[in-house]
Amino acid sequence: MTDDDRVAVKTYVPRYQKEHWREHADELEMSQSEFVRTMVQAGRREFEVPSAGESTRTESAPEPDGDDEFDDRILAVLDRRGALGWDDLVDALIDDVEDELDATLQRLQDENLVRYSGRDGGYVLTNDE
Template identity: 65%
Template sequence: MTTDEQSAEKTYVKTYVPTSQKDEWATHADELDMSQSEFVRTMVQAGRRDFQIPSMNGTQSTVDNAGTTDDDFEDRILAVIEREGVLDWDGLVDRLIDDVEDDVDAALGRLQDENRIRYSGREGGYVLTNDE
């Protein structure tokens, strides 16, 4: 069996979550036009930190504490094309921008939940809370 065939092999993972959580995941997956499996797989990978992943050329890349790698952008492009199918240049850029906007929105939400930043209408944008 070739390396490509081995990396293409799939297996299943079974887990139990509350029905409300599964419903929330299913709704979010639908909004992203993803299967539930693809959604869970993507969210699990996005949540992992400091792990080794193989790159396209067979070397290992280390994911930093921010969850990014040298191959991250290429992975995003592949994920968008897998999810959307054939896209022209403008369509691909639009989908990538949408994904980045979603990431920024989620990060801002987490930072506000952690009280590390807040939105200031007076200052016209997000500011550090200086609570650290």
């Protein structure tokens, strides 16, 4: 395989996030794949951001201060729901984690990597049988 060979990258995101990305990609006149590639590169120190009708420009991204993934979750919840107090923010984050856990467990069961065992009292790896 050479550096120019293309390979697929697959990820799972909440439906609202995909829709938000699609809208943003449309605004930039990009495909969703092109948008995700560009935004991933934008998360790196040096990057180029193509804009509709503009040439590419180089910008620097700020250095992250904390856990980017958790920061993104908080920002997404606040963007989706508006101002939230501490308890409501905790509840919203827990809801997001529960939704993600449910979807991930379903996918892992569909791929036959885990299963629910009443006998063992929870989810188990299928290769442990």
